[in-house]
Amino acid sequence: MKIAIAGASGYTGIELLRILQTYKDIEINQITSRQYSGKSLKEVFPFFNSYVKNLFFQEELSLDDSDFFFLCLPHEPSVELVKKILDKEKKVIDLSAAYRIKNPSVYPKYYNFEHKYPEILLEAAYGLPEIFREKIEKASVVANPGCYPTATLLGLYPLAKENLIEDNTVIVNALSGISGAGRSLKEQFHYPEAFGNAYAYNPIKHRHIPEMEDVLKHVSGKDINVRFTPHILPVSRGMISTITVKTNLSKKQLEELYHLEYRYEPFIRLVKQPPKIKHVIGSNFCDIYVDKDEKTGLAIIISAIDNLGKGASSQAVQNFNILTGREETYNLLDISKISILYP
Incomplete structure (x- = not known):
């Protein structure tokens, strides 16, 4: 071939x-x-x-x-x-x-x-x-798929599939290495501008929002609003997506749900601590961590990928x-x- x-x-x-x-x-x-x-x-x-x-x-x-x-x-x-x-x-x-x-x-x-x-x-x-x-x-x-949607959708899929997202709204804060912006020269990615710096961009109208919402609707049958804020990190590659969603599930139930959904997926690793980009750089793996804040009723899902790899x-x-x-x-x-x- x-x-x-x-x-x-x-x-x-x-x-x-x-x-x-x-x-x-x-x-x-x-x-x-x-x-x-x-x-x-x-x-x-x-x-x-x-x-x-x-x-x-x-x-x-x-x-x-x-x-x-x-x-x-x-x-x-x-x-x-x-x-x-x-x-x-x-x-x-x-x-x-x-x-x-x-x-x-x-x-x-x-x-x-x-x-x-x-x-x-x-x-x-x-x-x-x-x-x-x-x-x-x-x-x-x-x-x-795009890199941000990959990390976010894999983090949300088990909940969306079972219609366990309350209020039909999710909040996503994601951080990407500079390579996500491509190889062409741009002032904000020039070394003196990027080194030791981090910032949010396109917090209202990022073009990955409709991509994520399109897939979530396909999976859940509902319109799910994605409140997405991307950030740039002063690293070459790697991505973390932190997702906040309201659900009635406890932490144990969340862990069981994600285990059932992903237990046969070779590139999904469910981890016991918040994932680190150094553990996924250069790979096709997506590391996912789930937790629950019982005080607020909010679940926290954190996923990590290599934006140039699995992303x-x-x-x-x-x-x-x-x-x-x-x-x-x-x-x-x-x-x-x-x-x-x-x-």
């Missing part, structure tokens, strides 16, 4: 290369980057030298030359490219938000473009295997394994040891 990665010089593309280089039965035969077009992968990223053949970045994909596509591109270009790939009757995993939300009216408000293919929005599988595994298995296009690229590979009939855990249980992490 020949694999193409569009946008391979960004952080999610680099992470895909890091993981997929271990697959013996595939060939990565196309990688694109407008910035590095014509340069070899080894020249731009020397740490791949021992692992990947001498690939060269190209500016555009040839849709005829590969069998399977990963897209690590901005949202609007992905809209059109997914359509072209599907017209070739090939499969694609899209790491942008272009096909995550079923309602096309959301896109002008949150992403500043009109969505031209509402029929593909309905067809696309949302790539969170712990919730949508059966649909992913049959899909031609998988919309890989992006390793989850995309998990979806790839499902789509191609492999064991879901294939080459993913110990990916932190594959090669150097970047960043």
